[in-house]
Structure formats: structure tokens, C-alpha cells
Amino acid sequence: MQNIDLIAIGKMNAAYFAQGVAKYQKRLGGFCNFRIIELPEVQIADKNASDRQIAKALQKEGEAILASVRRSAYLVALCVEGKQVSSEDLAAMIADRAMSGAGDMAFVIGSSHGLDDSVKRAAQARISLGRITLPHQLARLVLTEQLYRACTINAGMKYHK
Numbered sequence: 001m002q003n004i005d006l007i008a009i010g011k012m013n014a015a016y017f018a019q020g021v022a023k024y025q026k027r028l029g030g031f032c033n034f035r036i037i038e039l040p041e042v043q044i045a046d047k048n049a050s051d052r053q054i055a056k057a058l059q060k061e062g063e064a065i066l067a068s069v070r071r072s073a074y075l076v077a078l079c080v081e082g083k084q085v086s087s088e089d090l091a092a093m094i095a096d097r098a099m100s101g102a103g104d105m106a107f108v109i110g111s112s113h114g115l116d117d118s119v120k121r122a123a124q125a126r127i128s129l130g131r132i133t134l135p136h137q138l139a140r141l142v143l144t145e146q147l148y149r150a151c152t153i154n155a156g157m158k159y160h161k
Contacts, residue, residue: 002033006035009111041061055116061110074125077125093150129143
């Protein structure tokens with residue numbers, strides 16, 4: 001069974017988002033070994049942080065992210081400059097990995113400041129959930145639902161219309 005990880009910076013502190021993610025996480029269990037790896041956001045004390053302070057925090061988060069990726073995993077970074085993909089495109093990406101024999105995948109959602117360039121460079125793919133800005137907890141819910149939708153597309157189920 002394919003391993004799919006969601007590596008996310010920050011905690012789910014809104015119950016309604018956490019419940020939605022848990023619902024799709026449970027459903028994904030029928031299609032893949034799905035796990036969520038939640039890493040702490042590096043706290044920046046200064047509310048008017050400099051670009052240097054933000055870059056230093058992103059670097060630390062990037063190191064933690066890269067250390068959490070399975071050795072053979074196909075890394076997908078979610079970032080604003082990523083390619084916008086359809087549900088069918090995502091399903092094809094997952095199916096291609098599963099058929100390649102090296103099916104492990106890791107999807108990464110960064111902190112409110114984004115992702116360090118080291119993570120983006122290490123990623124084999126960069127995707128965007130759209131041109132709108134989503135709170136990170138909502139992005140996690142949307143991605144988890146889209147992963148479930150992609151799995152149902154690949155299984156030929158009627159969930160996707």
C-alpha cells in the first residue's frame with residue numbers, strides 16, 4: 001500500500017478544521033497509509049520581524065521538514081508559485097507514483113511565512129491550491145480532502161463528480 005505523508009508546520013487549533021481533517025484522514029486509510037506529521041512553527045517574537053528573522057525561522061522549519069521526509073518519498077511542496085492542478089491532475093500524480101514502484105509521497109504545507117527555499121528546491125513538484133490565500137489550517141483540510149478525492153478517482157468511485 002502506498003505511503004502518503006502530509007507534513008505541516010503548526011498545530012490545528014480550530015476544532016472544526018481538525019474534525020474535517022480527521023474525517024478525511026480516516027477515509028484515506030482505505031486507500032493508502034496516510035499520516036500527518038505536525039511540526040512546530042518557529043516562533044518569531046518581534047511582530048515587525050525583519051526579512052532576516054523570517055528567513056532564519058524558515059530555515060529552521062525547512063531543516064525539520066526535510067528531516068521528516070521518508071528517504072524515497074516524492075516531495076510535493078505547496079507554495080503560492082506552484083502549478084495549479086486539477087483533482088484529476090493530482091489523482092494522476094498519485095497513480096503515477098504508485099505505479100512506479102516507488103510510491104511514497106510527502107506533501108508539505110509551510111508556516112504562515114511560507115516554505116524555505118531549501119524545501120522548494122528539494123521538492124520534485126510544486127503545486128498551488130489556487131491564487132487565493134488560505135489560512136494554513138484550511139489549506140490542510142482542503143489538501144486532505146483533495147487527496148481523498150484523488151484516491152477515489154483512481155479507484156473509479158463516484159465521490160468525484
